[in-house]
Amino acid sequence: MPTLSASVSKGKGRATARFPSTNSDPESPDTHDNISGEPSTTGDLQPSPRPFPISFRQAWQSYLITAALAFLTLLFGAILALILLADSYAAPALKNVNGALSDSVGSDKFWNEAIVFQGPDSVRMTGVQRVPSSDGSAKRLELNLTVTARVAVDTDFIMGFREDKGDDEPSWWRERWKDLGRWGVSKVEIATMVVDDVSIYPSDAAEPLVEAKLCSPITVPLLPGVSARRDTSSLSLQSLSVPISIYPSQNSTLLLEFIKQSWSQGFFSVRVRASDLWVSGGKLHDHPPKLWEFSRWRNWLAFARPDVRLQLSLSIPTFQIPKPPSQPGSDLPNLADLLVLESFTHESPSQFVTPKAWDLLINARASLPHPFQSLGSKVGLGKGFPPLPFTISLPVPSGEGRHDNSSSLDVIPVVKVYTSPEFNETHVIIPLWGYVLPLSNSPDLPGAISAFVSSYLSYLPSPISIATPLYPSLTINANFPPPQHRLQLLRDVSIENMNIRPGSVFNLLDGNLGLLDVVASGTVHARVVLPRGFDVDLRVIRLWVDCLVYDGASGPPSDYSPSVGTESEPPVPEPFPLPDPLPPRAFGRITPTTWLNATSTITPHTNVTTSPEEGTSVYVTAQVVDVPLQVLPGRQGDLTRFVTKVLFSANPVPAGVRGFVAVGVSIPGLTTQTRADARAPVTGPRLEGNELILSGLPFEGNVLVGGRSF
Numbered sequence: 001m002p003t004l005s006a007s008v009s010k011g012k013g014r015a016t017a018r019f020p021s022t023n024s025d026p027e028s029p030d031t032h033d034n035i036s037g038e039p040s041t042t043g044d045l046q047p048s049p050r051p052f053p054i055s056f057r058q059a060w061q062s063y064l065i066t067a068a069l070a071f072l073t074l075l076f077g078a079i080l081a082l083i084l085l086a087d088s089y090a091a092p093a094l095k096n097v098n099g100a101l102s103d104s105v106g107s108d109k110f111w112n113e114a115i116v117f118q119g120p121d122s123v124r125m126t127g128v129q130r131v132p133s134s135d136g137s138a139k140r141l142e143l144n145l146t147v148t149a150r151v152a153v154d155t156d157f158i159m160g161f162r163e164d165k166g167d168d169e170p171s172w173w174r175e176r177w178k179d180l181g182r183w184g185v186s187k188v189e190i191a192t193m194v195v196d197d198v199s200i201y202p203s204d205a206a207e208p209l210v211e212a213k214l215c216s217p218i219t220v221p222l223l224p225g226v227s228a229r230r231d232t233s234s235l236s237l238q239s240l241s242v243p244i245s246i247y248p249s250q251n252s253t254l255l256l257e258f259i260k261q262s263w264s265q266g267f268f269s270v271r272v273r274a275s276d277l278w279v280s281g282g283k284l285h286d287h288p289p290k291l292w293e294f295s296r297w298r299n300w301l302a303f304a305r306p307d308v309r310l311q312l313s314l315s316i317p318t319f320q321i322p323k324p325p326s327q328p329g330s331d332l333p334n335l336a337d338l339l340v341l342e343s344f345t346h347e348s349p350s351q352f353v354t355p356k357a358w359d360l361l362i363n364a365r366a367s368l369p370h371p372f373q374s375l376g377s378k379v380g381l382g383k384g385f386p387p388l389p390f391t392i393s394l395p396v397p398s399g400e401g402r403h404d405n406s407s408s409l410d411v412i413p414v415v416k417v418y419t420s421p422e423f424n425e426t427h428v429i430i431p432l433w434g435y436v437l438p439l440s441n442s443p444d445l446p447g448a449i450s451a452f453v454s455s456y457l458s459y460l461p462s463p464i465s466i467a468t469p470l471y472p473s474l475t476i477n478a479n480f481p482p483p484q485h486r487l488q489l490l491r492d493v494s495i496e497n498m499n500i501r502p503g504s505v506f507n508l509l510d511g512n513l514g515l516l517d518v519v520a521s522g523t524v525h526a527r528v529v530l531p532r533g534f535d536v537d538l539r540v541i542r543l544w545v546d547c548l549v550y551d552g553a554s555g556p557p558s559d560y561s562p563s564v565g566t567e568s569e570p571p572v573p574e575p576f577p578l579p580d581p582l583p584p585r586a587f588g589r590i591t592p593t594t595w596l597n598a599t600s601t602i603t604p605h606t607n608v609t610t611s612p613e614e615g616t617s618v619y620v621t622a623q624v625v626d627v628p629l630q631v632l633p634g635r636q637g638d639l640t641r642f643v644t645k646v647l648f649s650a651n652p653v654p655a656g657v658r659g660f661v662a663v664g665v666s667i668p669g670l671t672t673q674t675r676a677d678a679r680a681p682v683t684g685p686r687l688e689g690n691e692l693i694l695s696g697l698p699f700e701g702n703v704l705v706g707g708r709s710f
Contacts, residue, residue, distance in 0.1 A: 089181045092160040094303070101277070101308050111312070113157050116223055118237055119149030120375065126243075126382035130470060133247075134197075141471045143246045146382070150237035152223040155185045182224035188298050192284045193218045195308075196276045202258050203269040203311070208249060209258055215243040217284050252474035262316065263332040272310040279303045317371050328371070336463075336478045341366050344432075345533040360436040360536060360667065362415055367427045379423040387418035390432075393465040394448040411465045411475075412448050413437055453694070456482060457489075483531050489694070490661055491527045493701035498522035498655075500629060500646065500705055518639075519626040520549075520590060526699065528600075528663065530615035539666040540600035541691060543622045546575050547659025547699070549588040549629065551642045554656030554700055573662045573695050578632070587638035589630045590657070595664070598622040620663070652704035662695035 100110040127144035156162055161178050170178075194217045199208040221238055249255060262268045282298030289296040316328040344364035370376050393411035417434030439445055455462040461479035468474070499521045528540060548554070575591050603617045631639050646653045 085180075086184075088177070089159050089184070093155075093158045096158055096160065097303075098305070101305055101310065111310070114154055116152040116154050116226070116235065116237065117149065118151075118235075120147050121150070121239065121378060122146075122148045123375070123379045124148075124382045125380070125385055127385065128388065128470060138250070140247050140250055143248070145244045145246060146241055147244060148239060148241045151240050152221045152235070152237050153191065154226045155222050155224045156182070156226050185222050185224040188222055188281045188301065190219050190221050190282060192280050192282065193220065194278045194284070195274050198272060198274045201271040201273065202254075203271055205254065205258075207251060207254060209255060209270070210249065211247040213245045213247075215245060218242055219283065248471070250473050252471070255474075260332045263328055264330065266316055266328040268312075268314045268316065270312055270314075272308075272312060274308040275306065277305045277308045317373055335476055339366055339368050339476075339478045341481050343533065346536050362417060362432065362434045362436065364417070364432040366430040366432065368430065369427050370423075374425055376423045376428070377425050381420055385420070387420050388468065388470065390417050390419065390434075390466055390468045391415070391437075392417060393467065394452050395463055395465055396444040397447045397451040410444065412440060412442055412445055414439065414449075449692075452480070453692075456480070457487065457694075457696075459483065459486070487531060489528055489530070490663075490697045490699045491529055493524070493526045493657075493661075493699040495522040495524055495624070495657065495701065495703040498624075498703045498705050500643070518588070518629040518631070520624060520629045521626055522624045522703070524596070524620075524622045524624055526620045526661070528618040528620055528665075530617070532615050534615040536616060536667055538600075538602060538616060538618050540598045540618055540620045540663050541666055542595040542664040543598040543620065544573060544592060544595050544662040544695075545659060545699075546573070546591050546661075547589070547657045548583065548586045548632070549590060550583070550656035550658070551585045551587060551638055551645075552654060552656060553702065554583075554586075554658035573693075576660055576696075582632055582635065585638065585656075587632055587635040587642060589632060590624075590627055590659075591630065592624075592627045596622040596624060598663070646705055655703050655705050656701070657703060658700045659698075660695070661697045661699050662693060663697065664691050664693050666691055 096110065096114075100114075124146040125143065126146055127142075129142055130139040131142045132138075133140045156178075159181060161181065195214050198212045198214070200210045200212070201208050218240070220240070223235070223237075226235075279302065280299050281301035282296065285296065285299065289299040318328055342365045344362070347361040347363065372379075391413050392415040393413045396410045396412065414437055415434060416437055417432045419430050419432050422429040422431070452462045452464075459482040461482055464478055464480050466476040466478055501519060501521075524543070524545070526543075528538070530536070530538065572592070572594060578589075599621050601619045603619065642653070642655070
């Protein structure tokens with residue numbers, strides 16, 4: 001019941017009624033009146049308690065938490081599903097790639113299918129030099145190339161989307177699974193590959209043939225949806241340029257043996273090894289992608305593989321080498337037989353400005369066949385590519401004066417040339433230009449030059465050695481070709497004002513006139529014609545003849561063996577053996593005991609009307625004064641008849657001369673300081689100063705002998 005309480009205050013007072021509050025204080029007496037648990041008599045008058053109210057904010061928090069948990073659950077499930085889906089594509093792809101990178105036999109077949117390759121469109125050589133090796137112990141050859149081709153990766157083959165012919169028809173779900181994978185590949189678009197230094201080995205050797213370094217990452221397009229290899233020829237692929245630095249092995253023997261063996265097999269069998277391979281989707285960036293860089297999600301698709309090994313077999317394109325006949329699968333011909341010298345010229349320019357004034361210049365053109373067909377026409381030199389230097393040397397002849405092609409023999413450098421090769425579909429064209437080097441003081445130099453010129457004049461190939469300072473371990477043995485046409489170095493020989501008279505001594509023997517000393521005098525004129533390409537400033541200094549004199553025209557030509565020596569103050573050549581039997585109407589022999597001093601006038605090839613096979617012409621004049629005329633054995637009667645005709649004829653009597661000439665010539669640029677050994681035989685080749693002795697040159701002419709002078 002309500003209670004009344006009075007409030008006393010100063011002034012008026014008012015009575016108020018208090019009712020128990022529903023939120024009464026637990027310490028109030030009213031809350032402790034009934035401690036026994038029995039119903040209170042006053043409880044029926046109090047209102048029943050209301051439920052605790054939930055605010056709007058608390059309700060929304062509960063809803064958001066529930067939704068977030070559901071979303072995260074779905075997201076985790078989706079991510080897990082995507083991971084499993086991606087693994088369904090990545091697992092077979094990684095299995096195939098790892099199997100192909102495990103140095104297993106047949107991996108080349110995988111890469112032939114996985115890589116779609118068109119080209120190369122061009123191969124540019126941008127530089128060549130010698131650089132320190134990786135360990136710094138020595139220098140090695142570095143060849144810089146830029147290869148342009150069209151390349152793509154056939155992702156259908158790598159991910160196993162192609163069905164074998166024996167497989168059942170794929171289900172609808174599998175086709176949709178493939179379509180989804182191709183769609184994902186199309187979103188990735190490209191892949192970037194970074195490879196460390198690559199080493200290429202022969203299949204059966206531990207020493208690398210070639211080391212290569214990719215100078216920049218390779219970005220390759222990914223190509224989904226290719227059903228078969230035959231479809232790739234019509235594809236339009238993006239062009240790709242890759243700069244590569246190549247370092248050939250310093251063991252040139254290993255390279256040559258590998259080429260020889262591969263040619264005989266018809267294919268190249270190599271092992272490729274790289275220390276590390278890293279492949280990433282998308283383009284390469286400066287740093288790895290962060291988790292929050294979703295725009296670089298392609299870079300999350302990365303693959304790394306250490307110690308990559310490949311076993312590859314590359315077939316050599318079939319082509320026929322005409323001379324000598326050879327093709328892949330047969331024995332490799334000698335390089336000396338393949339290298340063809342198409343043309344050459346020797347020049348002695350009057351004005352030539354260089355750091356050092358060279359007197360004898362060389363220009364030539366050679367060719368070498370190659371098996372790369374249309375690819376050869378796409379190979380070229382980049383802008384600013386320096387000419388390649390080569391040194392041409394003469395091998396030292398063996399003891400019998402003949403060359404031995406063995407590369408173990410010493411060689412003597414004689415010519416320095418440069419070249420900037422050109423390429424077409426069948427050959428490598430090698431233009432050459434350079435100069436003759438100052439000759440060394442080697443005692444083997446006379447024999448080397450003598451053997452070279454003798455082989456050339458005898459229409460035999462002359463062995464030469466070719467080397468380059470860029471790759472010193474490689475020496476190429478080749479042949480300098482003989483002249484295509486028979487040489488006639490000495491032409492238009494004539495003797496003017498020839499007189500025959502007795503010498504200061506004569507006796508009678510057995511009642512017959514026996515001329516113990518008959519001498520001849522006259523002026524010898526001749527023209528020395530150099531072969532085509534020899535446009536040099538040639539000067540004839542001395543001349544020596546060994547000829548038979550005929551009553552009338554000379555007989556048929558006889559065999560001869562030209563020889564060459566190089567000397568200063570040369571000894572007189574030894575006379576040639578007399579022919580056996582003696583030719584008809586030959587009665588005398590002119591063989592001077594000393595050299596005849598000669599004068600010469602050079603006429604360039606362009607100033608005279610001659611055959612295109614001729615080079616420079618040199619007109620020679622020499623005075624023959626009281627040269628002994630030897631009577632041939634058993635031909636005293638022929639001499640008497642000829643002298644009788646000369647004595648009683650009103651006109652000069654025709655006579656014929658046939659024999660051999662030796663000339664001493666001077667060629668600027670062909671000089672040496674080597675002194676001849678005084679103990680050397682006279683018949684051997686000798687070299688001193690700048691004089692070259694050519695002997696054994698055949699000649700034939702007609703002379704008129706005046707009768708009154710006898």
